[in-house]
Structures are given as structure tokens and as C-alpha cells.
Amino acid sequence: MNPVLKLLMMLVIALEISFTTSVRLNLVIFIVSLIYLIFFASFKRIIYLLFVTLIPAIGIYFAQKINGNYQYGILLVTRLYAFVTLGGTYTCRTSIEDLAGSLEQNFRVPSKFAYGVMGAFNLIETIKQEIIDIKLAAKMRNVHLSYVSPTLYFKSILAAMNWSTLLAQGMNSHLFVEGSSRTHFKKITIKTTDYLILIVVLIAIQIILIF
Amino acid sequence: MKNTWSLRNIILLTLISIICGIIFFATGFLYNAVSLALTPYGLAPLANDLLLGLWIMAAPLAGFIFKRPGAPFLAEVIGAIVEMFLGGQWGVETVVTGIEQGIATELGFVATKYKHFDWLGLIATTISTTVITFIYDWFKNGYNAYAIHLLIIMFIVRFISIFIFGGVLSKLIANMLEKSHVIK
Structure with a gap:
């Protein structure tokens, strides 16, 4: 479906x-x-x-x-x-790829949303590691960062700002142009049986x- | 930052939701523990109110960082979709809740016409989020059957939780970002 x-x-x-x-x-x-x-x-x-x-x-x-x-x-x-x-x-x-693909191809959601979210989704493992690293770095200075410490969020958001710029640049250098029409390797359609x-x-x- | 959503900002918005999601993955266990501890007293739903502020945090945080219409709603909904695909136990229900909480926070900023990203905006979002999520739980989690004194306690606990985590904590983070000149 x-x-x-x-x-x-x-x-x-x-x-x-x-x-x-x-x-x-x-x-x-x-x-x-x-x-x-x-x-x-x-x-x-x-x-x-x-x-x-x-x-x-x-x-x-x-x-x-x-x-x-x-x-x-x-x-x-x-x-x-x-x-x-x-x-x-x-x-x-x-999978999230199917959902994003369908939203983009069948429901006219701008491709930058579909691919942006998907790109960020693939960074999850990196973020997990980054949060562990930030906590460890703080521990070395005898500071304990819990999930209510603004510093933990502050540092992770700074890292996220860096990654989002890099990822957007990377996508642009691979010829991802916002607003231009795209061709699709995997075509997603809505069949009559889906509606049924x-x-x-x-x-x-x-x-x-x-x- | 430009007025439209650029690719970079969409990625950043998603990353912020994911960061909140990952840090609060721990609260999932916390929730189960608190819920278990309160069960003998028949107060298990209080765990939900106690920790709600942590779950809705992505929305006000995105509001304070991006300062534009739609940011809180998108952050909450995208966060919910990502959480669903990460294999959260609530599945599709996460998305329903995400939409509801996104609208709730967005309304707080609408009430201030997107001009107050200060303490006034913080209080407005706290009130709108508390009231709307409480109405939703009234039906979904069967709050309408509880005794009135319990309801009052739950409402107050929820308000404080949202004020501290969704309001004060996200405002503190936004202040730190402002001081370091990465956002305006």
C-alpha cells in the first residue's frame, strides 16, 4: 500500500x-x-x-x-x-525513504523537505556519538552533564549547526538544487487498490x- | 537567516528534533520507572504529566531558535515521525501526539503574533501547551474518569513541568546560543 x-x-x-x-x-x-x-x-x-x-x-x-x-x-x-x-x-x-519519496512524488511536498529530513535522519548515529563525546569531555573536567543541562543542548546544537551546513553544501555539490524538478529511480505510485x-x-x- | 525554509535550515530543524529525541530516549526508561513507582498509589498517569515538559521541548526550542511561523509545529511533527521510524513503542500514535503538541505550542506563539520570543512568549506557549495537551488527554487517556482532586494535581504538575522544561530550559539554551552570536 x-x-x-x-x-x-x-x-x-x-x-x-x-x-x-x-x-x-x-x-x-x-x-x-x-x-x-x-x-x-x-x-x-x-x-x-x-x-x-x-x-x-x-x-x-x-x-x-x-x-x-x-x-x-x-x-x-x-x-x-x-x-x-x-x-x-x-x-x-x-521505511522513511518510502514515506519521504511518496510525499514528494505523489503529494507535492517540496523535495528539500523530503531529502533534508532524510539526510538528517541518516546522521542519527553521528549525533548519538556526539552526545556521548560531549558528556565524556565534560566528565574529564569533573562536570556532570545530565539531560536537564542547557550546556549539553547548547553544545549539541552547535555541532548540529555545523553538520547541517556541511550536509547542505554536500547535497548542493552533488547537484541537489532546491525547487528544480527531479527524476526518480524508484517511482512510487498510488494504485486504485490503495484507495479501495x-x-x-x-x-x-x-x-x-x-x- | 532568510525568510523561507532553506535546505540547511530544514536539516538543522530535523537535527534539533533528533537531539531532543535522543537525549530524552533516557526519559522513556525514566517514565517507566516513575510510572512503576507510582502504580501502588494509583497515581501512574502522574508520570505522564511530570515528564511531559521534556517531550514537548523540541517545539519551543525550535520556536526560540528560528523565530518564525511553523518552526515549532514542524520540529514537533518531524521529531515524531523520526521517533516512529526509530522504533519507539508508540508507533503511529507518536505522530498524532506530535501534531497535537506542535499545534499547541504554535498557538502560544500565534497569541503573541510571533513578536515575543521572551518571557511573555514563554508563558503564552506554556499555557497553550498545558491546556491543549490536557484536553487531548481528557479523552485519550481517560482523564475524565479521575477524581477531581487528582485532576487538579495533574494539571498543576503538568503546567510546572512544561514551564520548567519546555519553557525555562529551552529559553536558557536559546540565550546561550544568542550570547555566542550563532542566532539573532
């Missing part, structure tokens, strides 16, 4: 279960998403999603039981699991909600 339409579909579903109180719909979404995950995601990922969510799930359940409404606790726990498994289905088969899936899924959800 087209990455943007898929994201749109999931955003609508997520919004809808945020504002409705149907345990049945949550369970249906949870089970369908879980089956999808079993087919397409790694075993480790599924276990991670199910177990890490237990902590907020138990927390919310007891909070409602002690300070709120017991029935509501069950609804919130099923909603939590519906969110987590639904979210997991998106990233297990779609979108409509059918959304209608199915309304039907489960109403009946």
Missing part, C-alpha cells in the same frame, strides 16, 4: 479510537494488528511491544481502579494495546463502532 495513504489511514484510526469508547473495536484492532505483526515483524519486536506496554497498562489500570472508574480502566488498557500494535504494523514494512483498502478499512471500523 502507498506509504502516505497507509499513514493517513492509521492516523484516522488512531484518532478515532482516542475519542471513542468501544472495547470491541480496540480488541478487533489489536487482534488484526497482532496477526499482521506475526506474519511480517520479527519475534523480538512483538515481544518487546507487548511487554514494555505492560508497565503503563498496569499503571493506568490501577490508577483508574483506585482513583477513577474500574470499567474505564479496562477500556484504556485495550486502547493502549490497540495503539501499540497498530503503530508497530506501520514501521515493520515501510483505505475506504473499506475505514467503513469497516465505522460499522464495528455503530453495531
